[in-house]
Amino acid sequence: MPPKLTRLLVSNLHQATIKQPVVRNMMKSLYFQFSAGVLPMYAVTFIGYWAYGSSTSTYLLSSVNGPVWVKALANISAFLQTVIALHIFASPMYEYLDTKYGIRGSPFSIRNLSFRVGVRGGYLTINTLVAALLPFLGDFMSLTGAISTFPLTFILANHMYLKAKKNKLTSLQKLWHWFNVCFFSLVSIAAAVSALRLIAVDSKTYHVFADL
Structure with a gap:
């Protein structure tokens, strides 16, 4: 592996590692998530219910009025968040499929790349089809x-x-x-x-x- 690529990988790995002390910093993150982190979630829930009542749409943005560009930006943000969340929650499935079918080595090899594009793309396509179907x-x-x-x-x-x-x-x-x-x-x-x-x-x- 080229030295520059090795240094880059080590640098990224270091940045992704929680600094010492690990447990204390993880606990700080959890405390923050379950205190200040939940406030926006509950704010949207309760303010949305207060503003629109029980007749609001399941997808809250369908009930929102206002400038078109604001609604468009909100919908784009929701779409991107959904795509990211889907990939995160689908990671165990991706890992299982890679292990089951022996996908190892360079992620950019023709076999590995074609398998991942086909299988993961198919997985996302099926999810999208079901979402549109129902x-x-x-x-x-x-x-x-x-x-x-x-x-x-x-x-x-x-x-x-x-x-x-x-x-x-x-x-x-x-x-x-x-x-x-x-x-x-x-x-x-x-x-x-x-x-x-x-x-x-x-x-x-x-x-x-x-x-x-």
Whole structure:
């Protein structure tokens, strides 16, 4: 490997590595994410509900009024965020496919490049087709969030922390984590039931490839 490329890779690897102390800096990031980081998310949720009520569209920007360029910019931002998020969440699938079919070596070799473009492009195409096929895909996203995102983010994390630190936590800390486990379990169940109801209701109203 050329020396310049080696230095570049080492530099990028160093930049992507959390500086010491790793655990403390990771905890700082988590504290920030679950405090200041959630404020914009909840702000959009509650302000949107306050402004448009329960009749608002699943895709909030469909209910927003204002200059065309502002709506266009918001839609472009939402599209780019969706593309990035899709690639991040699809990374385990990409890794599984690469491992299963023995994709190793240079990512720019003809075989590896053609495989990744074809398989990953096909994966994204299928996802896009399903999203267009079901205009109420947001209901399915709510369901997957209820049965995967909530448990993984709030329930499993708290339970794992309890198991790992059970002898080092005070009674108050244990109570707090068990409260999170129980509370978000109930929220997850309620969200799943709500999502199933929305799917049942919307499936009677919309037709496939509906232009909403």
